[in-house]
Amino acid sequence: MIKAFSGALGLMIIILLAQFYSLYNAVLVLMTVVMSTAGVLVGILVMDQAFSIIMTGTGIVALAGIVVNNNINLIDTYYDSSQYMPRSEAITRTAEDPIRPVLLTTITTMAGLAPMMFGLSLDFINGGYSIDSPTALWWKQLATAMVFGLGIATVLTLVFTPSMLALGVWVSTYAIWFAQLLAKLSLGLSSQAAQDWALRKQARKVKAVELIWTDGEFSTPSVNIRPIRAAE
Numbered sequence: 105m106i107k108a109f110s111g112a113l114g115l116m117i118i119i120l121l122a123q124f125y126s127l128y129n130a131v132l133v134l135m136t137v138v139m140s141t142a143g144v145l146v147g148i149l150v151m152d153q154a155f156s157i158i159m160t161g162t163g164i165v166a167l168a169g170i171v172v173n174n175n176i177n178l179i180d181t182y183y184d185s186s187q188y189m190p191r192s193e194a195i196t197r198t199a200e201d202p203i204r205p206v207l208l209t210t211i212t213t214m215a216g217l218a219p220m221m222f223g224l225s226l227d228f229i230n231g232g233y234s235i236d237s238p239t240a241l242w243w244k245q246l247a248t249a250m251v252f253g254l255g256i257a258t259v260l261t262l263v264f265t266p267s268m269l270a271l272g273v274w275v276s277t278y279a280i281w282f283a284q285l286l287a288k289l290s291l292g293l294s295s296q297a298a299q300d301w302a303l304r305k306q307a308r309k310v311k312a313v314e315l316i317w318t319d320g321e322f323s324t325p326s327v328n329i330r331p332i333r334a335a336e
Contacts, residue, residue: 105161112165113137116172124179132268133175137168139264140257147252148245151221156245163249170213171257178202178265191273199266210258213250220247 113134120130144164148155181201185194219226223236223244234240 105157105164108161109165109168112168116168120172120176123176128272129179132265133172133179135268136175136257136260136265137171139260140167140171140253143253143256144249146256147248150252151248153245153248159243159245160249163246163253166246167250167253167257170254171261174202174206174209174257174261175265177205178261179269182266182269192270195266195270195273198269199262203262206258206261210254213254217247217251220244221251 116137117130117134120133121127124130141164144160144167147153148160178198182194182198185197189197220240220243223240225234225237225240227233236244
């Protein structure tokens with residue numbers, strides 16, 4: 105199981121690197137996969153089951169595919185949103201937009217596997233049901249791993265992944281500011297880095313001109329603008 109799980113993680117990181125071109129995002133998705141196994145262990149303790157190498161291990165590997173799919177959609181939403189809005193707002197949009205599809209997928213999957221987790225078998229031909237039949241016992245550990253693991257993985261997808269994306273933005277932003285400050289202090293006030301730093305500081309203090317449109321023309325209360333001819 106360890107070899108199979110390690111091989112699956114290796115293939116996942118190769119595919120993620122090819123898609124995102126970012127080691128940070130690939131490691132972030134794999135961290136979510138590894139942390140989702142905590143839900144599997146919690147489910148084993150709650151249901152008082154033994155750890156099955158075959159069935160529980162298969163459930164962990166199958167769970168990894170669902171977790172990777174949800175995180176890919178979330179990170180892809182973040183990159184699409186960050187193209188036309190600030191990154192902090194894009195992270196908030198990323199945490200809000202996937203809630204409905206992720207929750208619907210999770211709830212339907214957990215509800216479908218719940219009878220199998222409790223060992224419930226329905227006889228659709230003759231009617232009636234049985235609990236802990238030999239067939240149900242065979243799939244019980246797999247269903248338990250999927251149900252509890254998917255529940256924890258959903259929380260990690262909707263909370264942990266956006267938080268780590270925000271942490272990456274925060275660290276990169278302050279690292280750039282710190283590097284610029286070091287350049288300013290080390291090269292002197294007359295250096296190009298110091299001049300750029302002072303120029304950006306002054307630009308942030310300038311307020312945008314307010315344009316008031318009236319009857320097809322515009323005017324500014326504080327700035328005199330000459331009329332614009334058609335050729336211009």
